[in-house]
Amino acid sequence: MSTVVAPRRGAQPAAVDRPGSRQQTEVTRLLPNWLLAVVIALLALFVLVPLSYIFLASINSDISVARGDFWPAVFTPDNYANIWSSVGLANGLTNSILVAGSTAIVSAALSIGTAYVLVRYQFLGRLTIMRGLLALQSVPGTLLVLPVFVLFSSAATYLGIQVIGTRWGLFVTYLTFALPFSTWVMVTYLRGLPRELEEAARIDGASSLGILTKIILPLSWPGIIVSGIFAFLLGWNDVLFASVMTNPESQTAAVALQIFATSTEGGAIPYYGQMMASALVCAAPVVILYLFFQKYLVGGLTAGGVK
Known part of the structure; x- marks a missing residue:
């Protein structure tokens, strides 16, 4: 004769790892949170730094860019207007x-x-x-x-x-x-x-x-x-x-x-x-x-x- 034990009143049901749940994500994640944040930040810098330089150079004068200035002394949109003719x-x-x-x-x-x-x-x-x-x-x-x-x-x-x-x-x-x-x-x-x-x-x-x-x-x-x-x-x-x-x-x-x-x-x-x-x-x-x-x-x- 089998005995069925009913759960106590007020007891919390056991957590079930549903697909996409936080428990399953933490188990299957290969990197810890801090290391994942560092990797994402490095990848973002690897992409954003060259793009930032290209954008700043596009609104800078040719002499300043040739001199190696990263930040433009004067912001000018003339380059975007000149490219259509030159x-x-x-x-x-x-x-x-x-x-x-x-x-x-x-x-x-x-x-x-x-x-x-x-x-x-x-x-x-x-x-x-x-x-x-x-x-x-x-x-x-x-x-x-x-x-x-x-x-x-x-x-x-x-x-x-x-x-x-x-x-x-x-x-x-x-x-x-x-x-x-x-x-x-x-x-x-x-x-x-x-x-x-x-x-x-x-x-x-x-x-x-x-x-x-x-x-x-x-x-x-x-x-x-x-x-x-x-x-x-x-x-x-x-x-x-x-x-x-x-x-x-x-x-x-x-x-x-x-x-x-x-x-x-x-x-x-x-x-x-x-x-x-x-x-x-x-x-x-x-x-x-x-x-x-x-x-x-x-x-x-x-x-x-x-x-």
């Missing part, structure tokens, strides 16, 4: 946004359909295609500059199509490198989605296209955002291909900054203030992009980490 930043930013933005959108749109076929269907050559996508990531871009340039130059000679010096030629170049990476990111993401949702939709009579657009696409926004942002950064930060594939009308912001820095090196006092101001202006769209899609980035980068 650097030609307006044209460069427009080309960068058009080329990098279109690369991000098209690669993200094509990658989800390609990844869905590679993950959900079995066909001859499927593993070969997936291994080829992975192998393409290990090819350095510097090895492909000359072949790509020769190929696009030949298009003007043999086909009468001008590719070098156009925005769409640079777009095709970036898409060649961004699409394999975006597809592999979406393959990894779609593997974590449950098949039961698709099976239930097929029972209700949904087609493969309907499943892709109405079920897979809404659930895949974190992965789509991640692949799109990485494709955008590929076109935004590139200097190598943009230097040989563009002309003054189609050059990107990165090329405009490089040309401006090279042309002012031989002067008595380089335009340090305008260089710093241009760098901050070019970095602003990327920072805004990260801040706007931050929640999607966290979900997309951690997807598939726990099965």
Whole structure:
């Protein structure tokens, strides 16, 4: 005969470590609180000190920056007004946004359909295609500059199509490198989605296209955002291909900054203030992009980490 002991009146129930509770956090944390605060402070200083110097130099005179002054004697916003005429930043930013933005959108749109076929269907050559996508990531871009340039130059000679010096030629170049990476990111993401949702939709009579657009696409926004942002950064930060594939009308912001820095090196006092101001202006769209899609980035980068 078993005896059940009832809890005493007024007794507190035993604490249960719920997921995300304070007890569980203290147990699983690798560093103590004081050491974690020190590490975060050092990382913040490591990032904020160079950014502070760049910002202060952008509102300082060129002579003061060349002299090594950290704090400006006179705060002046003239550098931010001069860069639009001296650097030609307006044209460069427009080309960068058009080329990098279109690369991000098209690669993200094509990658989800390609990844869905590679993950959900079995066909001859499927593993070969997936291994080829992975192998393409290990090819350095510097090895492909000359072949790509020769190929696009030949298009003007043999086909009468001008590719070098156009925005769409640079777009095709970036898409060649961004699409394999975006597809592999979406393959990894779609593997974590449950098949039961698709099976239930097929029972209700949904087609493969309907499943892709109405079920897979809404659930895949974190992965789509991640692949799109990485494709955008590929076109935004590139200097190598943009230097040989563009002309003054189609050059990107990165090329405009490089040309401006090279042309002012031989002067008595380089335009340090305008260089710093241009760098901050070019970095602003990327920072805004990260801040706007931050929640999607966290979900997309951690997807598939726990099965």
